[in-house]
Amino acid sequence: MALQFCNIKVQSPFFLAPMAAITALPFRLMCRQQGAGLVITEQINATQICRNSDPFTNNGFFTIKTIPDEKPVGVQLFGTDKQEFARAVEIVGKDFDLVNINCGCPSHKEVSIGAGAALLREPQKIAGIVEAIKGVTDRPVTVKMRLGWSGNNSVKIAKLLERAGCDAIMLHGRSGEQKYTGKADWGSIKRVVEAVSIPVVANGDVKCGRDAEEILGQTGARFGMVGRAAMANPFIFREINEWIGRGVEWKPTPAEKVGGFFDYLAICERLEMVKLTDLKIKAVQFTKGIDFTKPTRVKLQGAKSIDGIRDALGDLRDSMERN
Ligand SMILES: Cc1cc2nc3c(=O)[nH]c(=O)nc-3n(C[C@H](O)[C@H](O)[C@H](O)COP(=O)(O)O)c2cc1C
Structure with a gap:
């Protein structure tokens, strides 16, 4: 099943979500081998890349290294300063198929410096980051976001980002303040899908093949993303592909x-x-x-x-x- 996501050919509509301390190169490769259509690095600090092109130099396991076998692969950056984002993309962007801006992480480390989901309080700033990165790369520039910081202003933000040149939005159906509580709101993802013409990747609470089918059906999105369920079960991509591609219920023995x-x-x-x-x-x-x-x-x-x-x-x- 060859599909086009931005300008990238993907074999499956379901992608591996970026996860800090999880989506290192070996795990990304494993998920690609199990059928993930696209994988993304864990979040990497744009400021640190500007100071050192491999900010994980002292840690051979978490590294910005990528290899051709894992393609297509995106790099996710976090930070607050548009110039640093652009510089970081100039340094590392050419090794990756896509750039992703983290506007979804609710953890203290990012939010306390105004990065991650805290950026959702300043949508104009995100638009400025998108424009700055677009100015230095021909790779698709995408944003991973939540519905909003405390409430839900996702439609407004998504439209603004589309106007700024954002190529796709990966949307986790919770607010920043919600962190991981409650249920992901797929209805709100649907409203964003309907409001913009760029691709929206639906994310939140997909745990099996049937969930994958339902999130696409309920949101109208053509692409989905799996995080926590893949952590212990990289086979989930094969399970999803078997179910949505051939109607076959497959589980690993x-x-x-x-x-x-x-x-x-x-x-x-x-x-x-x-x-x-x-x-x-x-x-x-x-x-x-x-x-x-x-x-x-x-x-x-x-x-x-x-x-x-x-x-x-x-x-x-x-x-x-x-x-
Ligand atoms: C351990 C862990 C680390 C995460 N790290 C990141 C990250 O680095 N960047 C990001 O955008 N989201 C991060 N997330 C959020 C996931 O990408 C995803 O949006 C979220 O888990 C919801 O999807 P799920 O219900 O399929 O898990 C992380 C989630 C978990 C559980």
């Missing part, structure tokens, strides 16, 4: 979940991005719902090396093959 961990490990090894704590988290998350025998669970929880994790999940795989 326990053996496929374990296999998914070994695929992830192989990606990390190939990229030389192996990190014990990350692998342990992924081993537990990817195999959620599998009936572990107690000795295997104890072995996994107590693993102090990559080989320890490999052994524990190898045991699990062997026991599945025997049964």
Whole structure:
């Protein structure tokens, strides 16, 4: 299923949402392999890029590095100063297919400096950032936002951004103040879809293939985005694609979940991005719902090396093959 999102060819209408400390390169690759149409880096501080083109230099795991295999991939920036955004895009933008401005993060670190969702209190400022970035790149410039800071002024903001040259809006159906409470308001996303002619990517609370179909149906959006549900289950993209593409209800088998961990490990090894704590988290998350025998669970929880994790999940795989 080849679709066009902005000027980018995507194989699926469902994208991986940017998630700080989650959407590092190995995880993005895994999600692309499982069928995500587009992936986006975690948020990266535009000011820090201006000072150092890889602001994560001291941390080989979270890095601005990208590789051709993960394309199409977007880079998400956060900040407040339009000149810094533009400069950051001049430095790193050419490596990515799309630029995304974070106007959705409600956490204290961003909001206290007026960045992330706090920018929704100053829509003109976001428009200025879009214009400044458009002036230095030919890549699509997109905004990831919430419905508003405290209330809902999403239609007004979206129209303003469209006039400023924004190429697409990724819209999480909650306000900044709501953080992650309550339910995402898909009806409000629909009103934005109807108000602008640029693509709107509908986001919030998609947890399975049926949700994916419903969010597109209820909002009229042609694209959707998955965050939290992908964290423990990168297979969700395959599940969504099977459901919306072929009407097939697909879920990974326990053996496929374990296999998914070994695929992830192989990606990390190939990229030389192996990190014990990350692998342990992924081993537990990817195999959620599998009936572990107690000795295997104890072995996994107590693993102090990559080989320890490999052994524990190898045991699990062997026991599945025997049964
Ligand atoms: C751990 C975590 C980190 C996140 N980091 C970012 C981020 O860096 N940039 C951003 O725009 N949104 C971030 N988000 C928000 C997600 O991109 C997404 O909009 C939100 O989780 C709603 O989608 P969901 O219901 O599919 O999870 C983050 C969410 C989570 C749970």
